[in-house]
Amino acid sequence: MHTPPGSLYVVATPIGNLGDITQRALEVLKSVDLVAAEDTRHSGQLLSRLGIAAKFVALHEHNELQASPRLIADLQSGKNVAIITDAGTPAISDPGTLLVAAAHEAGIRVVPVPGASAVICALSAAGIVAPHWLFYGFLPAKASHRRTALQTLAALPYALIFYEAPHRITECVEDLAAVLGGERRITFARELTKLFEAIHNLPLAKAGAWLAADPNRQKGEFVLIVEGASVAASDEDQRQLRDTLTILLEELPLKQAAHIAARLTGIKKNTCYKLALDMRDDTAAKDVS
Structure with missing residues (x-):
């Protein structure tokens, strides 16, 4: 009798505060047959604190290539596997990418269980x-x-x-x-x-x-x-910024107006501040004349 393949759960764990574990992550970690962990000792302590007894398999940067085929075989035999790392979301600058890719290649269901990400x-x-x-x-x-x-x-x-x-x-x-x-x-x-x-x-x-x-x-x-590289604002962006600053400067100090204009338009604060200064100076010059 053919046994349908199990599922691979990619489970995020707390990056520091234990209270950030999700209810769904707890349910998954309690129910799976195997937990593939970056550091089995570290993860053992974590799950113990959460009241979870799990069967661990090591899966880290030095053995992922060799360990993945064995885990794929476990999944194909019908076992459900969760992958966790020392902190945060697996496969994000952490082990897990090779196993997830192998699971997709084998037609195995991959289930993300979102949570903490630095x-x-x-x-x-x-x-x-x-x-x-x-x-x-x-x-x-x-x-x-x-x-x-x-x-x-x-x-x-x-x-x-x-x-x-x-x-x-x-x-x-x-x-x-x-x-x-x-x-x-x-x-x-x-x-x-x-x-x-x-x-x-x-x-x-x-x-x-x-x-x-x-x-x-x-x-x-x-x-x-x-901060990203500066990009010259288009003529339309400049018009929008000038209109926004005209309104804000009627009610607010220059620095605060520039800060709010930057948030509203997405244009860099320094650019907004410089234009606000120019607009204020132009207004002052007209008042003198």
Whole structure:
């Protein structure tokens, strides 16, 4: 008798705060036959705290290619398998991609169980006005390769999002400033959802000194969000911005008007501020004359 294949569940787990586990994730992890885990000891402790007893199989960056065929065979025999990593969503700068691809190739149902993701967590709290963003993941560890990678991204008009480890954060930020320019702003999102969570925004030109001023700022896992390259506003965008500022400047101080105009139009705050200054100066000159 043919046994229908099981399902592969891609299950997100908390990135720090245990309370971020979803009800659905709990139900899936309790019901599956196997849990493929990046670190079975770490995941064993996590599931134990959640009151779940599971049968684990190791699946990490060093064995995923070899372990995937065995798990595909388990799935084809009818077993349900969940894949989890040490934190966050599997296959997002974490193991899992090869197994998921193999499951699709074998015609096995792949079921995402969404939850915590450091990149989405950071982006939601960064206050980035730009509607478009690009998640790069980890930059190369070697400085020359890292700068080459950044050069390919330098002209993109999207917010750029990176993961970075604490032992490379200083040199990474130095390269970001050198290649992308110190005038762009960077958001540091560190230890998200954990006890020492911190989110800080400043120009790249000042970022190195800010990190060096307090060694604690260099600790923990980082999400870095860097402002995208400036794009010249179209004539229509300029008209819209001028109309918006005309209304706002009637009621608000210049700096606040520029900030709100940037949020409403998506045009960079510096551009809005400069135009607001010009408009104010033009108005003052007309009043004098």
